[in-house]
Amino acid sequence: MPDSIPPFAPLPTGRFLLRPLRAEDAAELHRLVNDWEVAKTLARVPFPYPRDLADEWIGSTAERLAEGEAYHLAIARSEEEGGALLGCVGLTLDRAARSAELGYWVGRRHWGQGIAPEAAGRLARWALANLAIDRLTASALTDNARSAAVLRRIGFRPVGEGERDFLSRGGAMPVLLFEAGRGDIAPSATAAAPAPAEPPVEGGKPILLVAAVGLIDPDNRVLLARRPEGKPLAGLWEFPGGKVRPGETPERALIRELKEELGIDVTEACLAPFAFASHGYESFHLLMPLFLCRRWQGAVTALEGQALAWVRPQRLADYAMPPADVPLVALLRDFL
Numbered sequence: 001m002p003d004s005i006p007p008f009a010p011l012p013t014g015r016f017l018l019r020p021l022r023a024e025d026a027a028e029l030h031r032l033v034n035d036w037e038v039a040k041t042l043a044r045v046p047f048p049y050p051r052d053l054a055d056e057w058i059g060s061t062a063e064r065l066a067e068g069e070a071y072h073l074a075i076a077r078s079e080e081e082g083g084a085l086l087g088c089v090g091l092t093l094d095r096a097a098r099s100a101e102l103g104y105w106v107g108r109r110h111w112g113q114g115i116a117p118e119a120a121g122r123l124a125r126w127a128l129a130n131l132a133i134d135r136l137t138a139s140a141l142t143d144n145a146r147s148a149a150v151l152r153r154i155g156f157r158p159v160g161e162g163e164r165d166f167l168s169r170g171g172a173m174p175v176l177l178f179e180a181g182r183g184d185i186a187p188s189a190t191a192a193a194p195a196p197a198e199p200p201v202e203g204g205k206p207i208l209l210v211a212a213v214g215l216i217d218p219d220n221r222v223l224l225a226r227r228p229e230g231k232p233l234a235g236l237w238e239f240p241g242g243k244v245r246p247g248e249t250p251e252r253a254l255i256r257e258l259k260e261e262l263g264i265d266v267t268e269a270c271l272a273p274f275a276f277a278s279h280g281y282e283s284f285h286l287l288m289p290l291f292l293c294r295r296w297q298g299a300v301t302a303l304e305g306q307a308l309a310w311v312r313p314q315r316l317a318d319y320a321m322p323p324a325d326v327p328l329v330a331l332l333r334d335f336l
């Protein structure tokens with residue numbers, strides 16, 4: 001996806017709020033992090049932690065957030081509950097690698113409430129759905145079983161061991177390295193795997209029938225929609241469309257989906273069959289006819305909060321799409 005810095009709005013996690021750090025947080029941040037039990041687990045935190053470093057650090061997080069380089073956020077109670085600072089959670093981007101490193105800490109007096117997995121899990125899901133990344137990385141000291149358990153709970157996989165310099169420990173320390181991609185992080189805190197529409201076939205996977213469309217504007221650009229946070233494969237770009245319901249034709253399903261998702265009216269006569277995808281996902285086999293459409297009524301509007309992009313055929317490869325779409329993109333580029 002082309003570089004763009006999405007505006008950041010505070011993220012509710014359920015019980016807490018992830019919001020930018022502010023100058024007034026400095027005193028409490030200092031109180032919570034200037035604690036050996038917390039500082040000893042963090043690579044970039046000195047111990048003792050000087051009070052004025054809290055002001056400096058908070059100032060730098062605002063700049064890096066505005067640049068889209070790093071998202072270091074307060075884990076706080078909601079404003080109605082007093083807004084108390086409980087800890088921090090952060091992401092540092094590596095644009096070239098299309099990855100971001102996740103880190104977090106929670107003040108000792110707030111341990112034991114499941115704050116870290118709730119906050120870090122929320123930020124991980126948001127990042128994969130909204131930033132130009134495909135992967136998250138994280139590390140935990142080899143002797144920090146609590147932190148490794150948090151990462152596993154969110155969906156991170158251990159990928160090896162390494163060493164990192166720890167300011168608080170005065171040198172290099174052994175760490176466990178973790179990674180997570182879109183398939184690893186559950187779409188929401190409570191979500192199970194997506195339920196396929198059809199019952200399993202003996203010895204095989206259920207077939208999921210999805211109708212999709214390449215909407216093409218007068219400039220020959222194709223509309224892609226970004227799968228929003230909370231859905232499987234969130235953050236990938238796809239052709240608008242959706243599951244075909246029992247008794248529906250693919251054309252009727254598309255007409256319904258385009259009205260619901262984009263607010264446009266399309267007639268069957270304007271849907272030209274173009275190609276199809278047949279792709280084995282882990283728990284289902286996707287069969288997806290792709291139609292092309294150049295005529296519709298109404299203005300294309302993101303009615304479900306999804307990001308939309310009109311993309312020139314030569315630029316389609318810049319957008320990360322589900323694996324099933326890769327052959328379709330090649331065909332479409334040649335055709336247009």
Ligand SMILES: Nc1nc2c([nH]c(=O)n2[C@@H]2O[C@H](COP(=O)(O)OP(=O)(O)OP(=O)(O)O)[C@@H](O)[C@H]2O)c(=O)[nH]1
Pocket residue numbers: 194210211212231232233237238239240241242243286288322323324325
């Ligand atoms: N619409 C669409 N779906 C695609 C594309 N490529 C692809 O693999 N799919 C897959 O096809 C399925 C589409 O389902 P969907 O969008 O209607 O449904 P969903 O799982 O998002 O949930 P929903 O039932 O709440 O709408 C998803 O598993 C999606 O990953 C594509 O280009 N367009």
